[in-house]
Amino acid sequence: MNDTAEQKPKLTVLLCAPRGFCAGVDRAIQIVELALEKYGRPVYVRHEIVHNKFVVDGLRAKGAVFVEELDEIPPEDRERPVIFSAHGVPKSVPADAQSRNMFYLDATCPLVSKVHKEAEIHHRRDREILLIGHAGHPEVIGTMGQLPEGSVSLIETEQDALNFQPKSGRQLAFITQTTLSVDDTAGIVNVLRERFPDIVAPHKEDICYATTNRQEAVKAVAPEADAMIVVGAPNSSNSQRLREVAEREGCRVSDLVQRASDIDWTKFDGIKTLGLTAGASAPETLVEEIIAAFAERFHVTVESVRTAEETIAFNLPRELRDKSAQQRSAAG
Structure with missing residues (x-):
């Protein structure tokens, strides 16, 4: 040998x-696993809970059923729990779930929810909002979907930042997708700040x-x-x-x-x-x-x-905390 x-x-x-x-991915996976333990199978998940085939296949084997839209859930299973992925969803999705009397659990990463709240604050303050991110990514779709259509302009590149023309005389503000390249985003932000010195930035970095x-x-x-x-x-x-x-x-x-x-x-x-x-x-x-x-x-x-230590952990939804506490007690 x-x-x-x-x-x-x-x-x-x-x-x-x-x-x-x-921490956001760990929380999302826990939400699916604890929901399966508490409510039994099947538990429906709208979109991949996280972007990893190995993880998704593992949860599918335990009884999770993945769908892209709520109307894919059979009528006889409409009372089963449905979970929204870690990437976040437009406001229309929970509204749709409520209209169908569905019980849903939101696994949106709290750091994505923070960006959603920022967007809403800017909107309430009548600012014109720019979102730095990638078109078509579920997180971007979810963030833009927090506000009425047309409220948010997407900026993907430095060239987009150079070409952008404000729609109004309102103050500008920008937010970002949480999973971007730190360096690329810094380049885009520099262009925006040079062109619009008064643009409002996030209080704390949006990139997680x-x-x-x-x-x-x-x-x-x-x-x-x-x-x-x-x-x-x-x-x-x-x-x-x-x-x-x-x-x-x-x-x-x-x-x-x-x-x-x-x-x-x-x-x-x-x-x-x-x-x-x-x-x-x-x-x-x-x-x-x-x-x-x-x-x-x-x-x-x-x-x-x-290069860094990570100690962050996020709270689970209230509906699942009892199950999590039981598990910790059994393990202890």
């Missing part, structure tokens, strides 16, 4: 920390702590690595941004993979150092799977590179 290990090329894996689940921390960890590791792997889903905004950050920091190979089976091994020939991280909706078991796959081909040494 030692002979085999000696024959394998040596590889140092620089493991980014923090990585993987953030987890997105920022994971990007900072990649910035620390990527310059030291021959290649970088981000574990995450292609439709995960925060995971895509991590891959882009690694690329920007000069990593010649920067790949986003969902599972070890997705790895294109030809890209990793001859590497001596691998950076490894995971998007905020990717579970740690998938990181371990990637390390195991490399250990089959390399003599692996793992080094953790920590």
Whole structure:
């Protein structure tokens, strides 16, 4: 066995920390699991609870049924709980659920809800609102859907910020999607501030702590690595941004993979150092799977590179706190 290990090329894996689940994702998954325990199966979930196939498939196996719209729920199951995803939903969705007499639980990340509240405050103060984000992303759809149609203008790039023309003489304000590239967003904000010095910014950064921390960890590791792997889903905004950050920091190979089976091994020939991280909706078991796959081909040494500590946890919906307390009591 030692002979085999000696024959394998040596590889140092620089493991980014923090990585993987953030508090909002952890809370959303808990909400589905606790709802299944409390109310039995099926529990319906509108849209993927988080953007990760492994997580979604695991919850589906436990009895969660994923739908894109409420009208996909069969009439005979309209009394079953329905859960809204961590990305948030337009106001029309809970209104639709109420009109159908549905019982719903909202798993929207509290940091996304914070952006929703900011949008509403700006609207009440008669400001013209700009949202920095990616068109079509569920979080952007949910945030724009907090206000009447046409109330929010979407800015995706610095060029959009240069081209933007205010619709009125009202004061401008901007908010942002929580999972953006910190650097890209700073560039867009700089353009807006140069053009509109009086634009109102968020009281506290809208890009969430987890997105920022994971990007900072990649910035620390990527310059030291021959290649970088981000574990995450292609439709995960925060995971895509991590891959882009690694690329920007000069990593010649920067790949986003969902599972070890997705790895294109030809890209990793001859590497001596691998950076490894995971998007905020990717579970740690998938990181371990990637390390195991490399250990089959390399003599692996793992080094953790920590750039921040995370201690944030969010409260569960009131309806599920009793179930959570019972679990803690049983575990204790």
